[in-house]
Amino acid sequence: xxxxxxxxxxxxxxxxxxxxxxxxxxxxxxxxxxxxxxxxxxxxxxxxxxxxxxxxxxxxxxxxxxxxxxxxxxxxxxxxxxxxxxxxxxxxxxxxxxxxxxxxxxxxxxxxxxxxxxxxxxxxxxxxxxxxxxxxxxxxxxxxxxxxxxxxxxxxxxxxxxxxxxxxxxxxxxxxxxxxxxxxxxxxxxxxxxxxxxxxxxxxxxxxxxxxxxxxxxxxxxxxxxxxxxxxxxxxxxxxxxxxxxxxxxxxxxxxxxxxxxxxxxxxxxxxxxxxxxxxxxxxxxxxxxxxxxxxxxxxxxxxxxxxxxxxxxxxxxxxxxxxxxxxxxxxxxxxxxxxxxxxxxxxxxxxxxxxxxxxxxxxxxxxxxxxxxxxxxxxxxxxxxxxxxxxxxxxxxxxxxxxxxxxxxxxxxxxxxxxxxxxxxxxxxxxxx
Numbered sequence: 339x340x341x342x343x344x345x346x347x348x349x350x351x352x353x354x355x356x357x358x359x360x361x362x363x364x365x366x367x368x369x370x371x372x373x374x375x376x377x378x379x380x381x382x383x384x385x386x387x388x389x390x391x392x393x394x395x396x397x398x399x400x401x402x403x404x405x406x407x408x409x410x411x412x413x414x415x416x417x418x419x420x421x422x423x424x425x426x427x428x429x430x431x432x433x434x435x436x437x438x439x440x441x442x443x444x445x446x447x448x449x450x451x452x453x454x455x456x457x458x459x460x461x462x463x464x465x466x467x468x469x470x471x472x473x474x475x476x477x478x479x480x481x482x483x484x485x486x487x488x489x490x491x492x493x494x495x496x497x498x499x500x501x502x503x504x505x506x507x508x509x510x511x512x513x514x515x516x517x518x519x520x521x522x523x524x525x526x527x528x529x530x531x532x533x534x535x536x537x538x539x540x541x542x543x544x545x546x547x548x549x550x551x552x553x554x555x556x557x558x559x560x561x562x563x564x565x566x567x568x569x570x571x572x573x574x575x576x577x578x579x580x581x582x583x584x585x586x587x588x589x590x591x592x593x594x595x596x597x598x599x600x601x602x603x604x605x606x607x608x609x610x611x612x613x614x615x616x617x618x619x620x621x622x623x624x625x626x627x628x629x630x631x632x633x634x635x636x637x638x639x640x641x642x643x644x645x646x647x648x649x650x651x652x653x654x655x656x657x658x659x660x661x662x663x664x665x666x667x668x669x670x671x672x673x674x675x676x677x678x679x680x681x682x683x684x685x686x687x688x689x690x691x692x693x694x695x696x697x698x699x700x701x702x703x704x705x706x707x708x709x710x711x712x713x714x715x716x717x718x719x720x721x722x723x724x725x726x727x728x729x730x731x732x733x734x735x736x737x738x739x740x741x742x743x744x745x746x747x748x749x750x751x752x753x754x755x756x757x758x759x760x761x762x763x764x765x766x767x768x769x770x771x772x
Contacts, residue, residue, distance in 0.1 A: 385576040386415035392423040393438040395520050396488070396537075397457060397564055402438070409584050416577055424518065429569040435578055437567040442499075444565060451565040454585055455720070458501070458561040459535040460712075461553040462544070466530035474533075474553055477507060484532030487511035488560075489518045498535065500557040535559040538713055545709045548702065552709055602725050602746050605718040606658060612710045613648070613671055619707060620645045620678055623700050627685060637681045644674040661747040668752050678704070715749045722746040 343357035353361060393402060406418055426441075427433040429449050444451050467484075474480050477500055487496045496516055500507045513532055517523055520536075527534030528549055536544070544550040566585060568578050620641060627638055651670050658664045682701065685691045726745045 384415075385413045385580045387577065388417050388419050389436070389577040389581060390419045390421070390434045391436045391438065391581075392421045392427050392434040394424065394440050395422055396562075397438065397440045398422065398520075405585055409581060412584070413577075413580055416580075426567065429567065435568065435575065436581055438564065439567060440562040440564050442562050444567075449567050449569060450571055451567045452582060454564045454566055456561060456563055458538065458558040460538050460541045460709075461533055461535055461557065461559055462527060462541050462550040463533045463553055464528055464530040464549065465551060467532060468551060477509065477554065477557065480509060480533065480554075481512065484513045484515075485511035486513050486523055486526055486532045486534040487516045488520060488523050488535070489516050499560055500554075501559075501561050502557050506561075538709075538716065541709060545706050552705060599725075602718075602722055605714075605721045609711070609714040609718050612707065612714045616704065616707045616711065617645055617648050617674070619700060619704050620674065623678070623681070623697075623704075626691070626694065626697050626700065627681065634681075634684055637677070637684055641674070641677040641681050644670075644677045648674050659744070659746070661751060664747045664749070665752055668749070719748040719750050722748045 341356050342354050343360055344351055344353045346352075402420075406420070410416070410418070421434070423434075423437070426439050426444075426449075427437050429435075429437065438454075440457060461480075463483075471483070472479070474483060480498075485498065487498065489496070496511050496513070498509050498511050500509065515526055515531060517526070523534055524536050524540065526532070527536065528544070533553055536550070541550060541552060545552060566582060568574075568582070624638060624641060624645070647670050651667060658667055685697070691697045726748075
């Protein structure tokens with residue numbers, strides 16, 4: 339530096355005025371370095387600061403905000419910066435701390451991915467689109483319709499992947515409209531431009547409002563996995579680690595932490611309530627059928643008998659604690675659904691009933707109930723799976739209160755009998771009011 343910083347003799351060393359000033363600044367730099375090192379070390383131990391999270395638009399309907407509320411209650415020093423993004427961000431470049439993405443599979447990269455859940459869409463169309471068109475009764479019939487495709491991450495361009503629970507089928511989505519925005523696709527479907535594939539939760543909500551009709555309910559569309567992606571497992575930041583602990587089902591800490599028997603029982607009660615609504619609708623339908631100009635006494639007796647067995651089973655449905663009990667419940671409900679299908683198929687050929695406004699309203703109500711049943715079953719399966727995962731966490735096995743608890747059955751484990759075409763398949767759309 340060509341500056342004298344100290345005076346030195348054989349007995350003493352003293353700083354010059356320039357040396358004093360240099361020493362003062364050097365001490366400040368060393369203190370700042372110590373503070374920086376301390377903060378870096380604390381970032382692995384104490385969750386604080388801003389956590390940058392990106393989420394794909396296609397999964398923005400998931401219960402992310404409930405998770406954020408729970409996370410913020412547990413970590414008040416952390417703020418969340420949530421960004422809507424398409425594709426998988428480059429976490430190594432600092433674009434985000436965590437990315438929530440959906441895809442059937444992930445490309446090879448140095449980034450780490452943790453599976454959170456599986457999501458799927460259902461086929462729906464607006465009544466204005468279906469009016470005057472033939473309702474699709476099988477997946478091959480979709481080739482005659484406008485199929486609105488989503489060109490986004492996890493989806494093949496102009497293609498649908500349909501899943502019937504046993505096999506997957508790919509089909510070309512023949513449409514004049516393709517978009518990379520899930521919200522635009524939903525608006526196009528609501529506007530009657532064709533058959534779309536919104537998420538199940540959206541379909542349930544819109545169906546209850548009479549804005550959408552479920553098409554081919556035996557199929558799920560575009561089944562994809564939801565992943566939480568982060569840069570590395572080594573020296574993980576406390577914000578990232580605590581976030582993953584909350585959202586990862588395998589750790590026993592999920593969006594629904596501390597899931598207990600009461601949570602599982604409540605979600606099961608909602609499923610039973612949805613089935614109960616179908617039983618009540620069946621009772622009202624029988625009343626309308628008896629007042630019709632003609633009716634098949636054997637069909638009415640079959641529905642009446644199946645509905646009576648469902649009503650008897652509903653009283654003890656809260657005790658569905660084993661897979662065998664759940665199978666009996668499912669078989670009884672299936673018989674009622676099959677009997678209702680045959681009755682509605684016969685009733686649609688009766689001009690007097692086809693023009694009956696109460697009959698049409700009951701059919702629309704049954705369509706909405708079918709979606710409620712599907713959504714409540716999926717919800718129960720999610721909560722029961724979280725509950726089962728929490729029971730399987732090693733430390734919890736030795737908690738006395740957990741020793742008497744058992745794994746809960748889920749509907750996805752049932753080997754369901756082949757269903758006839760759903761109640762929606764034979765819907766007469768002429769003059770439909772929903």
